Structures are given as C-alpha cells and as structure tokens.
Amino acid sequence: MSALRIAVLDDWQAVASQVVNWAPLQALGELVFVHDYPAATAVLIERLKDFDVICVMRERTVFDKALIDGLPRLKLLATGGMRNAALDLNAARERGVLVCGSDSYKHAAPELTWALLMALQRNLVAEANSLRSGGWQVGLGGDLYGKTLGILGLGSIGQKVAGYAKAFGMRVIAWSENLTEARASEAGVTWVSKQQLFEQADILTVHLVLSPRSQGLVDAQALGWMKPTALLINTSRGPIVDEQALIDALQHQRLAGAALDVFAQEPLPADHPLRSLPNLLATPHIGYVTQNNYRQFFEHMIEDVLAWHAGTPIRLL
Structure with missing residues (x-):
C-alpha cells in the first residue's frame, strides 16, 4: 500500500496533537490536523478529497452521502465512540468505506x-x-x-x-x-x-x-x-x-x-x-470532552487505522 494521507478533524480545542502520540500513524504517511470547519459540503470536499483516512470526533462534522460520495480517495473513517449520528453508515457501506469506532471513558x-x-x-x-x-x-x-x-x-x-x-x-x-x-x-x-x-x-x-x-x-x-x-x-x-x-x-x-x-x-x-x-x-456539549476520554478516543482511532492498514480491521460500525 502506498503512503497514506490521514486527516484528523474536529479538534475544536486544538489539543489532539498533545493528547496522544501520533507517531505510529505518521509512519504510514502524512498526518494532517485540520482546524477549519466550514459548513458547506463543497468546501469540505475540496479540503478533504485527497485523504485516504479521516479521524473524526463524535457528532461534529457531518459525513452525509453527499460528502462521502465526494471523497473518492476515502477508505476509512475512524470515529470517537461506538455511535456517531453524524456519519451516514449506509452511504459509507455503499461506497466501500469502512467505519471504525472506539471505546469511551465511562466516567x-x-x-x-x-x-x-x-x-x-x-x-x-x-x-x-x-x-x-x-x-x-x-x-x-x-x-x-x-x-x-x-x-x-x-x-x-x-x-x-x-x-x-x-x-x-x-x-x-x-x-x-x-x-x-x-x-x-x-x-x-x-x-x-x-x-x-x-x-x-x-x-x-x-x-x-x-x-x-x-x-x-x-x-x-x-x-x-x-x-x-x-x-x-x-x-x-x-x-x-x-x-x-x-x-x-x-x-x-x-x-x-x-x-x-x-x-x-x-x-x-x-x-x-x-x-x-x-x-x-x-454548557457546550463537554460531557465527553475530558483528558481521559480524549486519550481513549484517539488511542483507539490510532489502533483502528493500524489494524485496517494491516488488513485486520477492528471495532467496525
């Protein structure tokens, strides 16, 4: 498999790069933290069209059919949590895009x-x-x-x-x-x-x-x-x-x-x-916005990408 382009979205507080060690994904190719959040689908398509893997936080950026269909290189979505109402799982399946989740810090x-x-x-x-x-x-x-x-x-x-x-x-x-x-x-x-x-x-x-x-x-x-x-x-x-x-x-x-x-x-x-x-x-939906929970989410996203890259995907949604 050629070098991957991996995007990490929805880092609203600009903390993702410090919460965990992303080196395992950087070894697979280029890792980009995207900090702009346009609402327009066309702008998102332009910004994300060259990525193979996208890591998203639960229920922030909406990946509907229009966005998923507009990202021809997309192969894997890794999300925080095992539920994400912002992701159209049917559209992802139709496109052959795998979606993997993560466990949560329960407290x-x-x-x-x-x-x-x-x-x-x-x-x-x-x-x-x-x-x-x-x-x-x-x-x-x-x-x-x-x-x-x-x-x-x-x-x-x-x-x-x-x-x-x-x-x-x-x-x-x-x-x-x-x-x-x-x-x-x-x-x-x-x-x-x-x-x-x-x-x-x-x-x-x-x-x-x-x-x-x-x-x-x-x-x-x-x-x-x-x-x-x-x-x-x-x-x-x-x-x-x-x-x-x-x-x-x-x-x-x-x-x-x-x-x-x-x-x-x-x-x-x-x-x-x-x-x-x-x-x-x-409060602005901070129920899951804690150090332990973010660490769990991002560590599992990294595991998801590595497992998929090895041909043995885990935590499939």
Whole structure:
C-alpha cells in the first residue's frame, strides 16, 4: 500500500496533537490536523478529497452521502465512540468505506451530569458571578438529601448517576421503555411508570440513547407532569427533549430550572433563546470532552487505522 494521507478533524480545542502520540500513524504517511470547519459540503470536499483516512470526533462534522460520495480517495473513517449520528453508515457501506469506532471513558458523562446538578441546585453560577462583580449572596441554594432523583434511562451512565445520588442520601427512581422492575431493583433503584417518574422527581436527569423512539420523549406533556419546583438535567442528546416545550416551561416558570449540555443543533446558534434564559445552566456539549476520554478516543482511532492498514480491521460500525 502506498503512503497514506490521514486527516484528523474536529479538534475544536486544538489539543489532539498533545493528547496522544501520533507517531505510529505518521509512519504510514502524512498526518494532517485540520482546524477549519466550514459548513458547506463543497468546501469540505475540496479540503478533504485527497485523504485516504479521516479521524473524526463524535457528532461534529457531518459525513452525509453527499460528502462521502465526494471523497473518492476515502477508505476509512475512524470515529470517537461506538455511535456517531453524524456519519451516514449506509452511504459509507455503499461506497466501500469502512467505519471504525472506539471505546469511551465511562466516567466523563456521569461526572459532568453531577457537576451540573450540583451547580444548578446550589445556584453556583449566579453566586460566583455576583462575587466576581463585587457583590455577595444573591439567592438561596437547594438541598439534595432526602430529595427524589428521577433517572430517565438506567444504562451504564444512569446507574453511575444513581450511585452518586444514593451517596448524597437521595431517593432514586427510574423509568425507560425497556427497564423492568427487576433490573431497577438490581441497581438499587425503584422502578416507576413514566408519568410517576416526571411527577415525583425533584430533579430529573436524562440518560437515553437517541433513537426514533426516544426523540422528543420529554415533550410538553411530560414537562407538564413535573413539579414547578423541579429541575431537569440533560447530558444525553438534545433531541430527546422538545426544546421549544422546555423553553416555554422555563419562560413561564412551570419548571424551576434546567441544565443542558446537549442541543438539537450544535454548535448552538448565537441568537438561540436557550442562551438567554436566566433559569438555564448550559454548557457546550463537554460531557465527553475530558483528558481521559480524549486519550481513549484517539488511542483507539490510532489502533483502528493500524489494524485496517494491516488488513485486520477492528471495532467496525
């Protein structure tokens, strides 16, 4: 095989070159870190048309059929994570482009979830901003002990968050369409119905995989079941929550507050109403943006490329 041209995309913080040792890929040919992110497909095609291998971060640059078909040299896409909704896997298969993924560091997302929950409950952003601007106390923080945490989706992340909640003395309830009472009990969590989850939760946190079944699951009806004093946390995927319904609930104080790390459109448009709601704490999809997780992603991408180059591809999607 001739020398490869390999591109690393989606390095928004310009940290990829320092996180891991890329020398094994540099030995295969030319390695380029691409730091420009045009939205236009035609510009992306022009920029990427000479690469054989492209490494992408999960759910940033969209590789749809038009882009994949416009890259005649592309043979391999290596992505962070084992799911990437930004990649058209069917189009890749039709073109004969292999797609490989990576494992994830399992603590990044639940730790951010808990950080957002604590910050929202104790009004930390407003208090810190007041102090920075010369002021002092501006509000009254909430408490966790004895409160009820509702978990929508009790997978690996949901179970870790449940463990944090129990350490803080919270009652933990959970529901999803696939969750059974027995599985909830095994995790030390009380199974409830969907409506009971939303009605009883003082804080509700979303931990579902985005799918046609989960999209829009947290809709106006579900938000309407929640207590006006309740808080909503979403570090899973933006489209699981009906954004307009959430905005309406927050604007009219039918919900005390929310913390979001994910959005229907990312990056979030500069004029989006979610940027200006006083009872919303929002972060720019940093749930997986940690040193350990990036190291896992990039090390596995390197392994993916080396295995493919040796004729034995791994972690195929």
